[in-house]
Amino acid sequence: MSVTQDKARKTWTAKASYMNDLGERKYKTKRGFKTKREAKDWESEFLKKIKGSSDMTFASLVEVYMEDCSHRLRLTTLAGKRFLIDSKITPFLGHRSIQEIDPKDIRKWQNWLLSQKNKNDKPLSQTYIKTINNQLSAIFNFAVKFYGLKTNPIRMTGSIGRKTADSMQFWTREEFDTFIESIDDKPDTRVAFSLLFYSGMRVGELLALTLSDFDLEANTVSITKSFSRLSGHDIISEPKTPKSKRVITLPGQIVEMVVEYASKLPYYEDSQRLFMRTKHFFTHEMDRGCRKSGVKRIRVHDLRHSHASLLIELGVSPLAISERLGHEDIQTTLNTYSHLYPDAHNEVARKLEGVIEGS
Known part of the structure; x- marks a missing residue:
């Protein structure tokens, strides 16, 4: 020293x-x-972090926690986690010793978080608040398990936010048609949104697509990768989960639309990304199309929900929907979309009535 x-x-x-x-x-x-x-304070704090002392500051604990996560999570997931912690947690708690942070401090932080606004000067969503609160709890649980912290102070204060949004936003087929007509001036926008609506794939999966991912005879597309932009660099990585790797059947008209679009791209090769854009671009295009068409504003991700809603309306089984969306299991699908089956119990009753009448 x-x-x-x-x-x-x-x-x-x-x-x-x-x-x-x-x-x-x-x-x-x-x-x-x-x-x-x-200089002495830095040296002391560094050694506490290296030794795993419960006297370390919260900011030092975050560094140890993130290093541990780096061996288990994708780069894009790590970047999102880092942004959330650095912007919503560390500014409030970073300078404090983890031993000194008590339920009263957590309550003050929660009240501060509830007062924060997003970039549009609107309150943070309840689901986002829940995510942030859960992240802080996970960091403290990490300290309890590995670094001698006696208790997780969040357990005394309780959680904030909600796990699910107030209501799911999605478009009907008619609303989508109205929207798509309004953005017909940009071929990549029209084709991309049509693929999202009729396949249910994630935006990152769409942005990683190449023409070689399409089977033009079987009218299918193989989802094997995902695109993201991290620190100014384009990243092609594995899909979100193992079940995300899948083959999706498509309407023939959509496949023809993709082929025609690709044929008009200058200097296009089969291994090149079809959509040389970012998620931000399509968010902007969603805003533009909603303003022009007058349809209600939804997120680009909500086209995935719109696809699921369309399949439910067409009578497609939950298992088939789960496989198509790349969910880890059918329970995820049922938990997410069960409210879109309002007539399910009545249908059961009608079928039982038929059994009785036929006996």
Whole structure:
């Protein structure tokens, strides 16, 4: 352990010595501190983090937690988790020792979170608030399990937010047709939204598609990858879950639309992405189309719900819908869309009546 002064730059440098998991001595150096006290504080906090001390600050705990998550989660998932923590949790709790954070502090944080607004100056959604609260609880559970924290303070305060939204937003076939006519001036927008509505695929899956993913004879598309943009770089990765890898049957008209669109792309190759766009672009196009057409505003992701709603209306079985959407199990599908089966119990009664009358 040492703290030295750089007299030329009038700054301080901290150098910490520690043993890694393999028993090897390592050193960590950080320069540029304005005072000797700042350098010593950094050194002390760094060693607490390395040793897994429950005296470490919440900000240090987050670094340890994120490093652990990096071995288990996709890059895009990690980026989303990091943004959520850095923007909604660390600013309030980061400087505090994890041992000192008590239920009263959590209550203050929850009240602060409930007062926050999104980029459109509207209150955060109840589902997003629930997600943030759950994330903080997960970090504290991590500290309890591995770093000697006695209790998770969130258990005393209870949760906030709701697991599900007030109501699911989706379009009928008629609403989609009205919308699609209004954005017919941009071929990539028209084809992309048509694929989303008639396949139920996720936006990231759509953006990763190449023409070689389509079987033009069987009228199917293979979902094997997902696209995201991370720190200015295009990332092609595995789909969200193992069941997300699937083959989706498509109406012949949609496949023909895709082929015609691809044939008009300049310098197109089968291995090139069909839609050289980002999720932000299609969000903007959704806004534009809703304004022009007058249909109610939904999210791009809600086209997936619209597809499920259409299939339910057509009498498609929950199992087939689950496989088509790439859900991990049929229970996920039933939990998400059970409210779209309003006549299910009446149908059971009618069938039982038929059994009785036929006996």
